[in-house]
Amino acid sequence: MKRKFRIFRYQPDKDKKPYYKEYEIEIEDGWTVLDALNHIHWYVDGTLAYRRACRSEICGSCAMRINGKNRLACKTQIKTLGSGTIKIEPLPGLPIIKDMVVDMDPFFRNLEKVKPYFIKYSPLPEEEQLQTPEERDLINEAAMCILCGACTTSCPSFWANPDYLGPAALLKAYRFIFDSRDEGGKERLEIINDRNGLWRCHAIFNCTEACPKNINITHYIKKLQNLAVNNQF
Amino acid sequence: MQIEKYYHKSDALVVGTGLAGLRAALALADAGIDTITISKVYPTRSHSVSAQGGIAAAIGHASDDSTELHMWDTVKGSDYLGDQDAIEMFVNEAIKTVYEMEHMGVVFSRMPDGRIAQRRFGGHSRPRAVYAADYTGHVLLHTLFEQCIKKKVRFFNEFFVLKLILREDGVVSGVVAWDIRNGGLHIFNAKATLFATGGFGRAFKITSNSFTNTGDGLSLVLREGLPIEDLEFVQFHPTGLYRLGILVSEAARGEGGYLINGKGERFMKRYAPEKMELAPRDVVARAEQTEINEGRGIDGKDYIYLDLRHLGAEKIKERLPQIRELAMNFLGVDPIKEPIPIQPTAHYQMGGIPTTKRGEVLGDGKSQVVPGFYAAGEAACVSIHGANRLGTNSQQEAITMGRITGLAMAEFVKKADLMPVPDKAVEEAEAHVRRYLEGKGSVRPFELRERLHEIMTNKVGIFRNERDLTEAVRQVRELEAEIPNIHVEDKGVRFNLDLQEALETENLLVFSEVIAAGALNRRESRGAHYRVDYPKRDDENWLKHTLAWKTPEGVKFDYKPVVITKYQPQERKY
Numbered sequence: 001m002k003r004k005f006r007i008f009r010y011q012p013d014k015d016k017k018p019y020y021k022e023y024e025i026e027i028e029d030g031w032t033v034l035d036a037l038n039h040i041h042w043y044v045d046g047t048l049a050y051r052r053a054c055r056s057e058i059c060g061s062c063a064m065r066i067n068g069k070n071r072l073a074c075k076t077q078i079k080t081l082g083s084g085t086i087k088i089e090p091l092p093g094l095p096i097i098k099d100m101v102v103d104m105d106p107f108f109r110n111l112e113k114v115k116p117y118f119i120k121y122s123p124l125p126e127e128e129q130l131q132t133p134e135e136r137d138l139i140n141e142a143a144m145c146i147l148c149g150a151c152t153t154s155c156p157s158f159w160a161n162p163d164y165l166g167p168a169a170l171l172k173a174y175r176f177i178f179d180s181r182d183e184g185g186k187e188r189l190e191i192i193n194d195r196n197g198l199w200r201c202h203a204i205f206n207c208t209e210a211c212p213k214n215i216n217i218t219h220y221i222k223k224l225q226n227l228a229v230n231n232q233f
Numbered sequence: 234m235q236i237e238k239y240y241h242k243s244d245a246l247v248v249g250t251g252l253a254g255l256r257a258a259l260a261l262a263d264a265g266i267d268t269i270t271i272s273k274v275y276p277t278r279s280h281s282v283s284a285q286g287g288i289a290a291a292i293g294h295a296s297d298d299s300t301e302l303h304m305w306d307t308v309k310g311s312d313y314l315g316d317q318d319a320i321e322m323f324v325n326e327a328i329k330t331v332y333e334m335e336h337m338g339v340v341f342s343r344m345p346d347g348r349i350a351q352r353r354f355g356g357h358s359r360p361r362a363v364y365a366a367d368y369t370g371h372v373l374l375h376t377l378f379e380q381c382i383k384k385k386v387r388f389f390n391e392f393f394v395l396k397l398i399l400r401e402d403g404v405v406s407g408v409v410a411w412d413i414r415n416g417g418l419h420i421f422n423a424k425a426t427l428f429a430t431g432g433f434g435r436a437f438k439i440t441s442n443s444f445t446n447t448g449d450g451l452s453l454v455l456r457e458g459l460p461i462e463d464l465e466f467v468q469f470h471p472t473g474l475y476r477l478g479i480l481v482s483e484a485a486r487g488e489g490g491y492l493i494n495g496k497g498e499r500f501m502k503r504y505a506p507e508k509m510e511l512a513p514r515d516v517v518a519r520a521e522q523t524e525i526n527e528g529r530g531i532d533g534k535d536y537i538y539l540d541l542r543h544l545g546a547e548k549i550k551e552r553l554p555q556i557r558e559l560a561m562n563f564l565g566v567d568p569i570k571e572p573i574p575i576q577p578t579a580h581y582q583m584g585g586i587p588t589t590k591r592g593e594v595l596g597d598g599k600s601q602v603v604p605g606f607y608a609a610g611e612a613a614c615v616s617i618h619g620a621n622r623l624g625t626n627s628q629q630e631a632i633t634m635g636r637i638t639g640l641a642m643a644e645f646v647k648k649a650d651l652m653p654v655p656d657k658a659v660e661e662a663e664a665h666v667r668r669y670l671e672g673k674g675s676v677r678p679f680e681l682r683e684r685l686h687e688i689m690t691n692k693v694g695i696f697r698n699e700r701d702l703t704e705a706v707r708q709v710r711e712l713e714a715e716i717p718n719i720h721v722e723d724k725g726v727r728f729n730l731d732l733q734e735a736l737e738t739e740n741l742l743v744f745s746e747v748i749a750a751g752a753l754n755r756r757e758s759r760g761a762h763y764r765v766d767y768p769k770r771d772d773e774n775w776l777k778h779t780l781a782w783k784t785p786e787g788v789k790f791d792y793k794p795v796v797i798t799k800y801q802p803q804e805r806k807y
Contacts, residue, residue, distance in 0.1 A: 011725060011727055013725075013727055041731075042679040043679075046677070046731040047722060047723040049723075049728045049729070049730050053280070054278070054280065055443070055444065056479045056480070057559065057562070059278040059282050059443065060278060061278045077562070097728050101414075116382060117382060117383040128331075128341075129335060130348065131343055132343060133343045136343055144368065146277070147277050147375075
């Protein structure tokens with residue numbers, strides 16, 4: 001079956017402005033958008049640029065905008081995209097390096113601000129710290145985040161203000177603050193309890209909708225907001 | 234064309250940011266050593282993230298396990314090619330690794346009393362796999378990345394290494410790399426350089442590996458005239474999603490999944506009556522391929538079923554959520570209701586850059602250390618896995634050897650001098666890139682890659698023979714001869730994916746000859762290397778490691794003895 005792709009093209013050191021280029025290719029049943037991009041890159045236009053690695057929904061490389069929605073190209077089956085032309089663009093809100101390749105550094109810098117690592121001040125046991133399955137369940141879903149950036153770059157609050165930490169960084173803060181073993185909750189909460197942190201989330205739910213791992217990010221941000229209000233630390 | 238050059242200095246340089254690379258970087262940072270890591274991807278995109286099932290350690294939470302048993306299982310699993318001194322060290326350090334990772338915050342799955350849970354895995358005689366549902370690699374990699382952020386490790390992400398700097402005096406003093414994002418040559422000058430560059434699965438058509446697993450480290454080493462060890466041992470994982478090769482964790486069988494042929498039969502009873510589906514991967518992959526070759530695939534086709542239905546919805550959702558998602562998304566099959574179509578998939582390289590038990594690279598493959606050069610993880614061959622790796626031993630090796638190697642590097646850089654980079658090395662790297670950006674060839678990288686895939690999959694696969702392998706060696710050499718003719722369509726310097734694919738294809742071709750020639754050379758069957766014309770293990774002639782060098786005339790071989798301490802080789806039955 002033939003399908004048309006309308007693909008965003010832009011090389012900032014060469015092109016005056018971005019443009020769209022159409023490619024029509026023969027696709028096979030079961031192909032994902034990533035399969036189509038690879039096919040175009042290999043057989044039609046070797047100058048096309050995009051990121052990809054695992055092609056199994058876990059490395060987070062290939063997040064991009066597909067028909068107006070942030071998704072992983074490797075996870076998106078072409079047959080779920082209707083019958084029209086498929087539009088492919090980079091994630092919005094980040095500087096473009098080339099075509100679908102955006103500069104993820106601002107995204108990772110925001111992540112670094114929330115102390116995105118396990119903090120323990122008390123002495124550690126010789127063996128493991130105990131954690132019941134119920135305690136672990138609190139953070140299980142949040143720990144599944146693959147840092148693809150689909151959530152943060154789908155958030156209108158982030159588009160309006162790039163200093164906003166964004167859903168991915170807040171989710172990471174949640175993952176540690178609600179970890180029964182962690183002792184950095186208070187200092188992390190102080191960082192995110194800020195105009196450019198928790199309180200810039202207006203529960204628009206774009207992040208939750210965009211998350212390819214189906215993490216209910218808005219719900220966790222809400223829990224953090226409640227914690228900040230009740231000041232439980 | 235103007236190609237800018239940039240110079241960086243550090244005490245330690247880590248190439249590759251998977252589990253081995255990040256763990257080494259962390260050990261170095263903890264020791265106060267100035268460390269740079271470079272990677273062709275952002276660290277969390279490294280292929281370790283795809284590991285699913287678990288990490289082996291005899292912590293004995295679910296049984297009467299011991300390090301002795303872990304050692305014995307690993308030695309037997311390796312078909313006696315693993316070096317027993319290395320394995321003994323490994324199984325002891327493994328326990329420390331698990332607790333250390335837990336102390337860094339890894340969300341391991343738990344028992345009701347709050348202790349770390351464990352489950353069964355192929356070839357292990359006890360439930361030994363410590364896990365986080367079926368995304369263990371993901372949580373381990375992210376945790377190490379987080380700790381590296383905490384320790385302010387200097388990351389250079391999206392850099393492609395063009396050349397290992399091996400000086401004429403035999404000292405390694407860094408690498409020359411290409412900045413994928415912006416273009417330009419970066420010369421990383423360091424006292425100690427670690428290759429944690431991962432595996433080579435992309436040499437095969439059906440593979441569980443990321444697009445990034447093109448064995449770059451192997452080819453960089455071979456080009457400098459250094460040897461590679463035991464590369465003929467390729468692990469085919471028994472359960473890849475049909476046609477795609479995407480990994481379905483062995484944990485699916487560890488939790489009780491069945492393998493079913495076209496006749497509806499649990500065929501493993503004919504191959505490994507005792508262990509059944511939990512025999513080691515080489516045994517199970519061969520059994521599957523035999524069923525398929527003899528017409529007992531599903532509907533006579535080239536796949537069989539992995540059946541999880543009897544485990545029930547709850548267990549599948551709790552313990553195997555990722556593989557359920559993958560089966561649904563990619564094959565439209567919900568494992569709760571239907572069996573999953575699967576086939577063997579190229580998964581892991583047992584061989585690699587020969588090292589000591591401290592990760593020091595051996596220039597002669599045997600005893601001569603290359604000053605300033607280290608390797609760890611899948612790229613290295615210590616050898617812990619011998620002829621066949623047990624599931625969950627690789628994530629464990631990556632982290633454990635990453636730590637040990639990082640500590641060895643820290644010790645080394647404290648007394649070593651920074652040796653300058655010869656101009657020649659930089660000139661060669663520049664010429665290498667210019668050839669693609671300024672030259673014009675006629676063959677596209679993917680064409681060579683596809684031809685390589687056919688050769689490697691059809692002739693250097695699970696079942697091998699003299700005629701196919703002879704042909705494979707010749708054909709791979711023919712493809713290699715076409716390297717100067719590769720055509721890169723994109724002539725820009727900014728995120729040039731075409732250039733990267735050309736460089737990766739070149740790397741695939743350089744080491745693939747070593748796999749094929751090694752397989753032709755080894756006239757016996759051992760572990761994952763199976764010769765239909767020499768179906769028996771031959772300890773008299775082949776209880777030894779292969780060392781292979783590339784020469785213009787072909788691959789040159791030497792050998793070194795296997796270290797045997799506690800367990801003498803015996804018949805291997807499951």
